[in-house]
Amino acid sequence: MKYSYVSHLYCPKCGNEYDTKQQHQLCTCGSPLLVEYDWDELKANVTPDDIAKRNPTLWRYHEMLPVENEQNVVSQGEGMTPLLSMPTIGKDMGVEKLYMKDEGLVPTGTFKARGAAVGVSKAKEVGIEEFAMPTNGNAGAAWALYGARAGLKSTIVMPQDAPKITRNEVALSGANLYLVNGLISDAGKIVGKAVKEFGLYDASTLKEPYRIEGKKTMGLEIAEQMGWKFPDVILYPTGGGVGLIGIYKALNELKNLGWVKGELPRLVAVQATGCAPIVKAWEEKKSESEFWPDSSTQAFGINVPKAIGDFLVLDAVYKTDGCAIAVDDQDMLDEQERIAQMEGSFICPEGAAVFVAIRQLRQQDWIKEGETVVALNTGAGIKYPDTVNIDVPILEKDDSIKVASN
Amino acid sequence: MKYSYVSHLYCPKCGNEYDTKQQHQLCTCGSPLLVEYDWDELKANVTPDDIAKRNPTLWRYHEMLPVENEQNVVSQGEGMTPLLSMPTIGKDMGVEKLYMKDEGLVPTGTFKARGAAVGVSKAKEVGIEEFAMPTNGNAGAAWALYGARAGLKSTIVMPQDAPKITRNEVALSGANLYLVNGLISDAGKIVGKAVKEFGLYDASTLKEPYRIEGKKTMGLEIAEQMGWKFPDVILYPTGGGVGLIGIYKALNELKNLGWVKGELPRLVAVQATGCAPIVKAWEEKKSESEFWPDSSTQAFGINVPKAIGDFLVLDAVYKTDGCAIAVDDQDMLDEQERIAQMEGSFICPEGAAVFVAIRQLRQQDWIKEGETVVALNTGAGIKYPDTVNIDVPILEKDDSIKVASN
Numbered sequence: 001m002k003y004s005y006v007s008h009l010y011c012p013k014c015g016n017e018y019d020t021k022q023q024h025q026l027c028t029c030g031s032p033l034l035v036e037y038d039w040d041e042l043k044a045n046v047t048p049d050d051i052a053k054r055n056p057t058l059w060r061y062h063e064m065l066p067v068e069n070e071q072n073v074v075s076q077g078e079g080m081t082p083l084l085s086m087p088t089i090g091k092d093m094g095v096e097k098l099y100m101k102d103e104g105l106v107p108t109g110t111f112k113a114r115g116a117a118v119g120v121s122k123a124k125e126v127g128i129e130e131f132a133m134p135t136n137g138n139a140g141a142a143w144a145l146y147g148a149r150a151g152l153k154s155t156i157v158m159p160q161d162a163p164k165i166t167r168n169e170v171a172l173s174g175a176n177l178y179l180v181n182g183l184i185s186d187a188g189k190i191v192g193k194a195v196k197e198f199g200l201y202d203a204s205t206l207k208e209p210y211r212i213e214g215k216k217t218m219g220l221e222i223a224e225q226m227g228w229k230f231p232d233v234i235l236y237p238t239g240g241g242v243g244l245i246g247i248y249k250a251l252n253e254l255k256n257l258g259w260v261k262g263e264l265p266r267l268v269a270v271q272a273t274g275c276a277p278i279v280k281a282w283e284e285k286k287s288e289s290e291f292w293p294d295s296s297t298q299a300f301g302i303n304v305p306k307a308i309g310d311f312l313v314l315d316a317v318y319k320t321d322g323c324a325i326a327v328d329d330q331d332m333l334d335e336q337e338r339i340a341q342m343e344g345s346f347i348c349p350e351g352a353a354v355f356v357a358i359r360q361l362r363q364q365d366w367i368k369e370g371e372t373v374v375a376l377n378t379g380a381g382i383k384y385p386d387t388v389n390i391d392v393p394i395l396e397k398d399d400s401i402k403v404a405s406n
Numbered sequence: 407m408k409y410s411y412v413s414h415l416y417c418p419k420c421g422n423e424y425d426t427k428q429q430h431q432l433c434t435c436g437s438p439l440l441v442e443y444d445w446d447e448l449k450a451n452v453t454p455d456d457i458a459k460r461n462p463t464l465w466r467y468h469e470m471l472p473v474e475n476e477q478n479v480v481s482q483g484e485g486m487t488p489l490l491s492m493p494t495i496g497k498d499m500g501v502e503k504l505y506m507k508d509e510g511l512v513p514t515g516t517f518k519a520r521g522a523a524v525g526v527s528k529a530k531e532v533g534i535e536e537f538a539m540p541t542n543g544n545a546g547a548a549w550a551l552y553g554a555r556a557g558l559k560s561t562i563v564m565p566q567d568a569p570k571i572t573r574n575e576v577a578l579s580g581a582n583l584y585l586v587n588g589l590i591s592d593a594g595k596i597v598g599k600a601v602k603e604f605g606l607y608d609a610s611t612l613k614e615p616y617r618i619e620g621k622k623t624m625g626l627e628i629a630e631q632m633g634w635k636f637p638d639v640i641l642y643p644t645g646g647g648v649g650l651i652g653i654y655k656a657l658n659e660l661k662n663l664g665w666v667k668g669e670l671p672r673l674v675a676v677q678a679t680g681c682a683p684i685v686k687a688w689e690e691k692k693s694e695s696e697f698w699p700d701s702s703t704q705a706f707g708i709n710v711p712k713a714i715g716d717f718l719v720l721d722a723v724y725k726t727d728g729c730a731i732a733v734d735d736q737d738m739l740d741e742q743e744r745i746a747q748m749e750g751s752f753i754c755p756e757g758a759a760v761f762v763a764i765r766q767l768r769q770q771d772w773i774k775e776g777e778t779v780v781a782l783n784t785g786a787g788i789k790y791p792d793t794v795n796i797d798v799p800i801l802e803k804d805d806s807i808k809v810a811s812n
Contacts, residue, residue: 056462056486076750077490077508080462082483102483105511109788149750155807160800168794172746182803194807340578344482344555345513382515382789388574394566394585397592401561401584401600
């Protein structure tokens with residue numbers, strides 16, 4: 001029995017193929033590469049029942065992940081996050097079958113750990129010793145920490161305005177950390193120069209082919225947790241969009257395996273009104289997005305003015321009859337508070353954006369009555385303490401509380 | 407088949423018994439109450455194999471938890487956190503079989519979610535509508551958010567110096583939050599007055615009997631994750647000490663059930679040198695601790711100058727041939743950094759304290775060569791961003807990185 005049924009890398013634009021035993025970045029044509037597997041062989045040797053008996057991490061799907069030797073797996077127990085029922089806020093929005101996939105419960109507190117776990121493991125497997133990447137914070141934190149566990153050196157460049165906690169994570173890991181007075185696109189240019197000059201492995205989004213495989217496990221888990229069924233709609237806060245690309249890949253793989261039957265869920269890309277290049281492209285029925293100038297949003301993880309995988313995100317949205325929608329920052333913060341008060345979950349602003357989108361799409365009847373809807377919360381609210389503004393009474397030791405409940 | 411085999415509450419000091427259908431706080435004699443189960447009936451109806459098939463949350467042990475009606479369960483997917491191998495730091499300390507139970511991967515980012523999940527669920531079951539509690543931050547955050555999910559009102563009082571993120575969690579939940587210019591013991595006095603004046607349920611540590619049951623699931627999980635075996639040593643950062651009391655209770659229950667054979671692990675209470683009442687009592691072979699004046703430590707969760715359950719903590723340490731040890735704040739911060747660099751885990755200072763203790767106890771040969779050791783990391787490092795001090799170079803958009811690796 002093989003640990004992985006990985007077959008090769010292929011280019012979704014020009015069809016070129018590459019060997020997974022070697023180090024690869026983009027296709028020679030400039031497109032990101034995707035991972036293919038020996039599906040017939042896999043299907044003959046693995047069943048959903050086998051998977052049900054395994055430990056609750058994303059490595060339970062190891063046959064459809066790219067790491068070939070289990071010894072190379074770099075894990076901190078990531079994956080199999082809760083798929084939580086959200087009955088109170090669901091009722092409030094008129095979406096009775098509302099679930100939240102809560103990616104706050106992974107190492108480093110965001111879904112980026114999935115991409116880092118698989119990406120770093122495969123980097124180790126193909127002999128990489130040092131990598132560099134730009135980040136809006138959370139991906140860099142995850143890669144730096146998983147890199148440390150793997151014994152890889154890393155150089156991380158992030159915008160000065162990125163969440164401060166992510167700086168601490170990167171610095172504590174021993175990585176080389178630089179801040180840039182600019183956006184993630186500026187950080188990317190600096191990394192690009194360093195990659196060329198020092199011959200580093202470029203771990204930028206989609207410039208290495210394996211983080212998608214880590215993120216696709218969100219799709220695998222949603223299907224397994226629903227009893228190997230698909231929901232009607234999955235919504236995802238879209239910056240670089242790798243999670244959405246990964247989920248779409250996973251859903252197709254499960255359908256082709258025959259493990260799940262029926263139509264794919266409609267996939268929704270949620271962006272902020274201050275940075276909505278995918279939404280604009282979708283509204284104009286285009287297959288690629290344009291650079292969004294002067295982008296700005298408190299939901300830092302989705303402040304990506306031009307995603308290298310935009311054409312794959314748009315393809316997933318078009319093929320599943322999904323849509324793309326932009327929401328306001330203030331609406332996110334209001335929804336974040338409602339979710340805490342109604343469901344007890346302190347989610348990140350990117351996750352809150354998804355719930356705003358659900359509320360609006362239900363009002364527009366794009367989400368129909370009775371449909372099953374899954375919201376991706378991509379991270380824990382505790383990583384973004386500054387989104388909550390509070391004014392708290394301060395007592396002296398001998399004081400008393402005047403009123404018990406409000 | 408019953409959902410829970412809970413039988414009654416009993417007093418470990420005077421032996422008095424109480425009905426779990428009613429609301430209870432301390433025993434009339436002033437001692438905390440513990441939960442008892444119908445073990446013979448449970449043993450006849452449940453096996454470890456049954457449990458292995460269930461979802462990865464602490465509710466997989468529902469027969470040995472106090473909630474009788476599944477409808478009352480208030481869950482956010484807490485429990486079955488990773489038991490991670492720590493080979494690099496383990497080798498560095500001469501403890502080759504070193505594991506970390508990572509409680510950062512729960513809602514609210516600390517193990518307090520376990521106590522809150524079970525405590526709030528049972529509070530709901532016995533008809534409580536409003537509770538109050540003092541907290542060093544994390545317990546209050548967990549109770550406020552789980553309380554919100556359950557529809558319970560809460561009043562939370564925390565020291566002004568408690569981690570700021572926990573303020574935001576409490577405030578966002580809609581709870582009544584007060585800060586006090588003092589310690590948790592001062593917050594406790596203010597809560598005590600409010601409880602009397604407004605007839606609130608007192609959810610202070612061990613003044614309600616059920617959070618122990620939530621925390622004992624850490625012990626159940628460690629045993630299950632080791633293949634229903636005990637490690638040689640379990641170390642726990644000890645403030646109020648409820649986790650250690652809970653783990654000790656769990657281990658005894660598993661041994662009495664016959665699910666695990668062999669000697670109980672030696673339990674170690676780890677404190678900070680700036681607040682070490684349990685260590686002092688243990689060194690003096692006393693059964694209770696004394697109030698520790700002017701207590702101070704960066705590991706805020708273990709800044710508890712006098713724990714109401716001190717006698718239960720000391721009893722667990724004595725009965726298992728364990729010990730109590732105090733470590734310095736600076737050592738914690740150094741160890742926190744080493745763990746990030748060697749294992750990729752950003753753990754909390756309380757968790758780091760445990761690793762310092764392991765290093766010292768191994769040097770003293772109290773931990774023997776070849777012993778299996780489990781460290782409890784009680785929370786995610788991201789909840790304590792201020793423990794990391796960093797100095798990062800800032801680049802302009804057109805800058806280049808000068809050196810790739812250090």
